[in-house]
Amino acid sequence: MTPNHALFRRLFGLSAVRLDTYDYVPDAHARYPFVYIGEQGATEASNNDLFGTVRQTVHIYGLRTDRANIDDISAYIQSEARRIKDGYDYHLSYETVTKQLIPDNTDVQPLLHVVLDFSFTFTKKGD
Template identity: 30%
Template sequence: MTTELKSPQQQIFDAVFAASLSLGYDTYDYLPAESADLPFVFVGEQINTDRRTKRFLYGEVNQTVHVYAMQRNGEQPQGTNRVDFTGMMDQLKIEMRKIKRTDNFKISHGNINDQIMIDTSTSTTLLHGVIEVPFSFQ
């Protein structure tokens, strides 16, 4: 039985997923049902560019990470306040900046972008954070 080498894109996805789990966050590779416990992290979309030379494979992976939490407001004392939510996003960014290697590739990253939105697509108002991390591998 032979074991195939994971693609660099999958190795980066796995490293980001593991970074979220290491912080103790409920982490998914899909958007879970509305009944899922909040807060949670969804390691989502990737945009990939790779180049192969005769000897090497290198390229870029833009990884998107979503963070969802119930918004705390005056009417609902339960939920996550904005300070805790931004702290959660900051911890994720710190952990993703620590990713320097995967099993087979050296990793670097560019500037991390993030945004926070109010999500009213469910019966509960949510905070929805989006973190975009550009990784390079070689």
């Protein structure tokens, strides 16, 4: 398992405890609010796959009228993400998160779209 996938699985699991969580943008039948665990990236140290940095973007979509609940959900995900220390074959250490709140008019109903960009460092566990 890669460090990217380890972080993806951890964030997916903690989000799914609280509300519907997807690894794709669901169709119009999805209930709001929901979470989409999206883009990811990694930077390994030069010539070394034992440590580096992984990034994961988490999207939260909800109705504009449900702003307080959406904020609570994003606070929950941020708080729980800070507690992640283990990722299967890797040690993970929370570094930063950036948060954006974007009005979204792609649906018939006005939505709010929260984008959380997480950054973690990783080290491979010893055998």
